[in-house]
Amino acid sequence: MVTISDIARLSGVAKSTVSRYLNGGSVGSDTRIKIEKIIRETSYIPNSFAQSLKTKRPNIIGTVVPRLDSYASSRTLMGIDEQLRTQDYEMLILNSNRDPRREVENLYSLARQKVAGIILLATEIGPEHTAAFRELQVPILLVGQQYSGIYSLIHDDERSAYDLCRLVLNKGHRRIAFLGVSERDQAVGVGRKIGFIKAVSEYKDANAICYETGFGIEEAQIKAEEIIRQNRPTAWVCATDNIALGVMKAAHNLGFRVPDDFSVAGFGDYEIAGIMHPGLTTVKFFYQETGRMAASCMMKLVNGQPVERVMHSQYKIIERESLDIPFVL
Amino acid sequence: MVTISDIARLSGVAKSTVSRYLNGGSVGSDTRIKIEKIIRETSYIPNSFAQSLKTKRPNIIGTVVPRLDSYASSRTLMGIDEQLRTQDYEMLILNSNRDPRREVENLYSLARQKVAGIILLATEIGPEHTAAFRELQVPILLVGQQYSGIYSLIHDDERSAYDLCRLVLNKGHRRIAFLGVSERDQAVGVGRKIGFIKAVSEYKDANAICYETGFGIEEAQIKAEEIIRQNRPTAWVCATDNIALGVMKAAHNLGFRVPDDFSVAGFGDYEIAGIMHPGLTTVKFFYQETGRMAASCMMKLVNGQPVERVMHSQYKIIERESLDIPFVL
DNA sequence: ATATTTTTCGGAACCGGTTCCAATTATATT
DNA sequence: AATATAATTGGAACCGGTTCCGAAAAATAT
Numbered sequence: 001m002v003t004i005s006d007i008a009r010l011s012g013v014a015k016s017t018v019s020r021y022l023n024g025g026s027v028g029s030d031t032r033i034k035i036e037k038i039i040r041e042t043s044y045i046p047n048s049f050a051q052s053l054k055t056k057r058p059n060i061i062g063t064v065v066p067r068l069d070s071y072a073s074s075r076t077l078m079g080i081d082e083q084l085r086t087q088d089y090e091m092l093i094l095n096s097n098r099d100p101r102r103e104v105e106n107l108y109s110l111a112r113q114k115v116a117g118i119i120l121l122a123t124e125i126g127p128e129h130t131a132a133f134r135e136l137q138v139p140i141l142l143v144g145q146q147y148s149g150i151y152s153l154i155h156d157d158e159r160s161a162y163d164l165c166r167l168v169l170n171k172g173h174r175r176i177a178f179l180g181v182s183e184r185d186q187a188v189g190v191g192r193k194i195g196f197i198k199a200v201s202e203y204k205d206a207n208a209i210c211y212e213t214g215f216g217i218e219e220a221q222i223k224a225e226e227i228i229r230q231n232r233p234t235a236w237v238c239a240t241d242n243i244a245l246g247v248m249k250a251a252h253n254l255g256f257r258v259p260d261d262f263s264v265a266g267f268g269d270y271e272i273a274g275i276m277h278p279g280l281t282t283v284k285f286f287y288q289e290t291g292r293m294a295a296s297c298m299m300k301l302v303n304g305q306p307v308e309r310v311m312h313s314q315y316k317i318i319e320r321e322s323l324d325i326p327f328v329l
Numbered sequence: 330m331v332t333i334s335d336i337a338r339l340s341g342v343a344k345s346t347v348s349r350y351l352n353g354g355s356v357g358s359d360t361r362i363k364i365e366k367i368i369r370e371t372s373y374i375p376n377s378f379a380q381s382l383k384t385k386r387p388n389i390i391g392t393v394v395p396r397l398d399s400y401a402s403s404r405t406l407m408g409i410d411e412q413l414r415t416q417d418y419e420m421l422i423l424n425s426n427r428d429p430r431r432e433v434e435n436l437y438s439l440a441r442q443k444v445a446g447i448i449l450l451a452t453e454i455g456p457e458h459t460a461a462f463r464e465l466q467v468p469i470l471l472v473g474q475q476y477s478g479i480y481s482l483i484h485d486d487e488r489s490a491y492d493l494c495r496l497v498l499n500k501g502h503r504r505i506a507f508l509g510v511s512e513r514d515q516a517v518g519v520g521r522k523i524g525f526i527k528a529v530s531e532y533k534d535a536n537a538i539c540y541e542t543g544f545g546i547e548e549a550q551i552k553a554e555e556i557i558r559q560n561r562p563t564a565w566v567c568a569t570d571n572i573a574l575g576v577m578k579a580a581h582n583l584g585f586r587v588p589d590d591f592s593v594a595g596f597g598d599y600e601i602a603g604i605m606h607p608g609l610t611t612v613k614f615f616y617q618e619t620g621r622m623a624a625s626c627m628m629k630l631v632n633g634q635p636v637e638r639v640m641h642s643q644y645k646i647i648e649r650e651s652l653d654i655p656f657v658l
Numbered sequence: 659a660t661a662t663t664t665t666t667c668g669g670a671a672c673c674g675g676t677t678c679c680a681a682t683t684a685t686a687t688t
Numbered sequence: 689a690a691t692a693t694a695a696t697t698g699g700a701a702c703c704g705g706t707t708c709c710g711a712a713a714a715a716t717a718t
Contacts, residue, residue, distance in 0.1 A: 001443075001466075003704055014668040019706055028666055028714095043464045048441040050704035052378045054673045068406045074398040081397075081424055093422040095410055112377040114330075135372045137330075217604055249604050272601050275546055275578050332674055343698040348676055357684095357696055379674035383703045 002042045011038045022046065052114075061298055062092045062110035063119045064103060071241075071270045072287050073121055076143065079291020080119060087299055089116070104128045111136045117298045119143060124184045139301035143294050145187050146310060151301065153294050153311045157187045160283045160315045161195025161237070164265055167281075168235050169203055171323060173263060176200060177233035178210045179220060179243050192239050192267060209233065213243060220246025221253075228254055234262050235323075241266035241273050241282055248280075248322070263323045279320030286314050331371045340367045351375065381443070390627055391421045391439035392448045393432060400570075400599045401616050402450055405472065408620020409448060416628055418445070433457045440465045446627045448472060453513045468630035472623050474516050475639060480630065482623050482640045486516045489612045489644045490524025490566070493594055496610075497564050498532055500652060502592060505529060506562035507539040508549060508572050521568050521596060538562065542572060549575025550582075557583055563591050564652075570595035570602050570611055577609075577651070592652045608649030615643050 004022075008015035011034040021027045021035045038044075051057075061084055065073045081091045092115060096103035103120075107129075110118050118138055122129075122145040133140055133150055146152040168176060178196045183189040193210060200208040209231065213223040220243040224236075228250060238244035244266030248258050258264050258278055266273065269284035290313040300307045333351075337344035340363040350356045350364045367373075380386075390413055394402045410420045421444060425432035432449075436458075439447050447467055451458075451474040462469055462479055475481040497505060507525045512518040522539060529537040538560065542552040549572040553565075557579060567573035573595030577587050587593050587607055595602065598613035619642040629636045 001704095004706095005704075015705080016669075016707075017667055020667085023706080026665060026667090031666080043466065045437070045440045045465070047382070047443060047704055048438075049378045049381045049443065050673090051441075051706075052673095053376070053382055053675085053704080054706045056673090068410075069400070069403040071398070074403060077397050077424070078426070081426065091424070093424070095406070095420070095422070097407070097410065108374070109377075111374045112380075114376060114378065136374070137372065217600060221604075245601070245604050249606075252606055271546060272574070272605075275550075275574050276601075276605055277578075277581055330674095333676095334674075344675080345677075345699075346697060349697085352676080355695060355697090360696080376674055379703090380676075381703095382674080382705085383676045385703090 001047075002044045004044075004046070006042065007035065007038050007044055010042070011035045056114065058116045058302070059088060060090045060092055060113070060115045061117050061119060061295070061302075062094065062106075062113070062115040063121065064094050064096055064106045064110070065121045066096055066098050066103065066123045068095050068097075072144070072268060072285070075287035076121060076291040076294070079288035079293075080295045081291070082288070083292040083295030084299075087295075089295075089299070098123070100124060100126055100128070104132050107132045107136060107140075111138055116302045117141065119294050119298055122147075125186070139298065141294055141298050141301065143290065151297070151307060151309060151311075153290065153297060153313060154187060155285050155290070156312050156315050157191030158195040158198075160267070160285075160317070161192040162199045163195075164267075164281075164283055164317055165196045165199035165237055167317060167319070168237060168263065168265060168323065169199060169206060171235070171263065173235035174203070174206045175233045176206065176208050176235045176237060177227060177231070178208060178237050178239075179224065179227075179247060180210060180212055180239040181215060181243075182212060188239050188267075196237055213246075215240060215242060217242045217246045217249070220244075221249045222246075224250035225254060228256070232262075236262060236264045238264065238266045241268040241270040241280060244280055244282070244322075245272070245276075259322050259324050265323055269318055273318070274320065278322045278324070281320045281323035282318055284316045284318050286316075289314065330376075331373045333373075333375070336364065336367050336371065336373055339371070340364045385443065387445045387631070388417060389419045389421055389442075389444045390446050390448060390624070390631075391423065391435075391442070391444040392450065393423050393425055393435045393439070394450045395425055395427050395432065395452045397424050397426075401473075401597060401614070404616035405450060405620040405623070408617035408622075409624045410620070411617070412621040412624035416624075418624075418628070427452070429453060429455055429457070433461050436461045436465060436469075440467055445631045446470065448623050448627055451476075454515070468627065470623055470627050470630065472619065480626070480636060480638060480640075482619065482626060482642060483516065484614050484619070485641050485644050486520030487524040487527075489596070489614075489646070490521040491528045492524075493596075493610075493612055493646055494525045494528035494566055496646060496648070497566060497592065497594060497652065498528060498535060500564070500592065502564035503532070503535045504562045505535065505537050505564045505566060506556060506560070507537060507566050507568075508553065508556075508576060509539060509541055509568040510544060510572075511541065517568050517596075525566055542575075544569060544571060546571045546575045546578070549573075550578045551575075553579035554583060557585070561591075565591060565593045567593065567595045570597040570599040570609060573609055573611070573651075574601070574605075577605075588651050588653050594652055598647055602647070603649065607651045607653070610649045610652035611647055613645045613647050615645075618643065 004015045008018045094106040118140045121143050142152040180193045181189045200206045213220045224247040266282040269282045273280040333344045337347045423435040447469045450472050471481040509522045510518045529535045542549045553576040595611040598611045602609035
C-alpha cells in the first residue's frame with residue numbers, strides 16, 4: 001500500500017508538505033506539480049484511519065437497524081440520510097438482523113468507531129441494551145421505542161391504535177379481532193394493543209379478541225385462517241400492514257370478500273396498501289419524515305442543544321376501501 | 330475521551346500491558362484485576378481507528394447500494410451480510426440514493442477506509458465509475474450489471490426476459506406491450522428489453538410495442554393508463570414487479586380485469602406478487618441467494634483465488650394467475 | 659543594496675493503539 | 689541452593705496521517 005511517506009520520498013519533499021498539498025495548504029507551484037504527478041502515478045489514496053486518529057471525525061452518525069428488508073426501516077433510513085447530508089454528516093448503517101445480541105454488539109462497534117451519535121431503530125430493549133446505554137459515552141436516540149432516561153422518538157402507537165379502532169367501531173363493527181405481535185415489542189406489540197383495547201372498552205356492546213402472530217405475511221395468513229375457522233369477527237385490526245395482507249389473503253383463500261364479509265385495517269401504509277384492491281385502511285406513519293426528525297434531533301444532541309426526552313412523530317389514518325362498506329351485522 | 334494510556338496510568342502499568350490484557354495476552358492475575366477495575370470505572374472503549382492503523386483490518390467488505398427502499402437491494406444486502414458473517418467478515422453499507430456522483434464518492438470513501446473489497450449494486454456505469462475501478466486498488470464486484478474487465482455477478486436479464494415472453498406468446502398473446510425503464514440501466518433497461526424483442530421476433534404474427542417509464546408504481550400506473558387509452562395490448566411484460574403493479578392498478582382504474590381483459594407479467598417476485606389477487610406471474614431472481622454468492626465470490630477475490638469474470642445468478646419463472654386464462658383473441 | 663514581510667518547506671511531536679524485545683520475576687528441575 | 693525455564697512486564701518503535709514551529713527562500717518594501 002502506498003502511503004504519504006512514499007509520496008514524499010518519490011517527490012523529494014517532506015511528508016508534511018504532501019499533507020499540506022492534500023489539505024489545500026500553501027505549496028509552491030513546482031512542488032505542487034511534482035506531488036500531483038506522483039500521486040496520480042501511484043494512485044495514492046489516503047488512509048482514513050490515520051486521518052481520523054489525529055483529526056477525529058465528529059461528522060458520522062451511526063444507525064443500527066433490526067432488519068434491512070422492512071419498509072419502515074428503509075424509509076426511516078432514507079429520511080435520516082437525507083437530513084444528515086444537508087448538514088454534511090455521514091450515515092453509517094449497521095444491520096443486526098433481528099438479533100438482540102448483534103444489536104448490542106453493533107452499538108459497541110459504533111462507539112469504538114467514535115461516531116458522533118447513534119440512532120437505534122429498536123425493537124426490544126433488554127438489559128444488555130440498557131447497560132450499553134449507560135456505558136457508551138455517545139448521544140443515543142431511540143426511534144420507534146421508548147426507554148426511560150433515553151432520548152426517544154416514537155410513533156404514537158397507542159393513540160393511533162385508539163383512533164383507528166374508534167373508526168372501526170363507528171362503522172358499526174362490534175365483534176373485532178386484533179391480530180398483534182409479541183409483547184416483547186413494546187411499541188408494536190403493547191402500545192397498539194392497548195390503544196385498541198381502550199377504544200373497544202368504551203363500547204359496552206363491543207367485543208374484542210386479541211391474537212398474536214409474527215411479522216411475516218404468510219405467518220399471519222395461516223394464523224388468520226385458523227381464527228376464521230373458529231370465530232368470525234366482522235372486522236380485523238392488524239398490528240402491521242403485512243399482517244393485514246395476510247388476513248386479506250386468508251379471507252380470499254376461504255372464500256370471503258373484503259370488505260363485504262369483513263373489514264380489515266392495518267398500520268404502516270406500505271406502498272402496496274394504496275395499490276391493491278381493495279385499498280387497505282391503515283395508519284400512515286411518515287417514516288421518512290420520522291427519519292429526518294431523528295437526524296435533526298441527533299444534530300441537536302451532538303451540538304449540546306436541548307432536546308425533549310420523548311418526541312412523537314406524526315401519523316394519519318388513511319381510509320380506503322377495506323373498511324368501506326358499513327353492512328348490517 | 331479516555332485512552333489506553335489513561336488506563337495504564339491509572340492502574341500503574343505500561344500501556345503495552347493494558348493492550349496485552351485487552352487482547353488476551355499473558356497478564357498476571359493481580360494486574361488483571363487492577364486493569365479490569367479501572368476499565369470498568371472509566372467505561373473505556375478502544376478507538377478502532379487507532380487499532381486498525383497498526384493491525385489493518387482485512388475483514389470488512391464495503392457495499393454500495395443505489396437505494397435503500399428497494400426489494401432487490403435489501404434482499405441482496407441480507408444475503409451478503411449473512412454470508413459474510415459466516416466468515417467473520419463485516420459489512421459496511423453506503424447509500425448513494427440513486428445519485429451517480431455519490432456512488433463514485435462512496436467507492437473512494439470505502440477505499441480510504443481500506444476495506445478488503447467492494448460490492449457495488451450498480452445501476453448505471455459512467456466514465457467516473459470506470460476511472461474509479463481503474464484507480465482503486467481494491468477488489469470490486471459488480472452485482473446486477475456487467476462491465477468489461479470488472480468481476481460481475483449478473484442476473485440473467487436477457488434470457489429470463491426471453492423465457493418469460495415465450496411463455497406469454499405460448500398463451501396465445503400476439504399484441505404485447507413491454508413497459509421498460511431507461512436504457513441507461515444496462516441490465517433492467519436494455520437486457521430485459523432485448524430478451525423480450527428476441528422472443529417476439531420469432532413469431533411472425535406477433536406484435537410488440539415498447540414503452541418506457543420509471544421505477545415507481547404510480548409513474549407506471551399513469552403511463553399504463555395513457556397507453557391503454559390509445560392502444561389495447563392483450564398482454565403486458567413489465568420490467569419490474571412494481572411496474573406490473575402499476576399496470577394492474579391502471580387496468581383496474583379503467584374498468585378492466587386481469588387476467589380476463591389482459592395478462593400481466595413482471596420481474597422480481599416481490600413478496601406482494603404471491604399475496605395479491607390475481608397473483609403476479611413473474612421472474613424470481615433469488616436476490617438473497619445472489620447476495621450470498623456475491624459475498625462468497627468476494628471472499629475468493631480477497632484471498633486471491635480464481636474467480637470467473639462474469640457469473641450468473643439463478644432465476645425461475647413463477648406462474649400465477651395474472652397470466653392464467655388463455656382467452657380467445 | 660539592504661531590510662522586512664510573506665511564502666514555502668522540513669523536522670519533530672503527536673493521535674491511540676499494537677508488537678517486538680529485553681529485563682525482571684516467579685516457578686520448576688536437578 | 690543453584691540453575692533452567694516459563695510467565696509477566698515495561699520501553700521503544702511503529703502504523704499513516706496532521707499540525708506546530710522555526711528555518712530557508714522568495715517576494716516586496718525601503
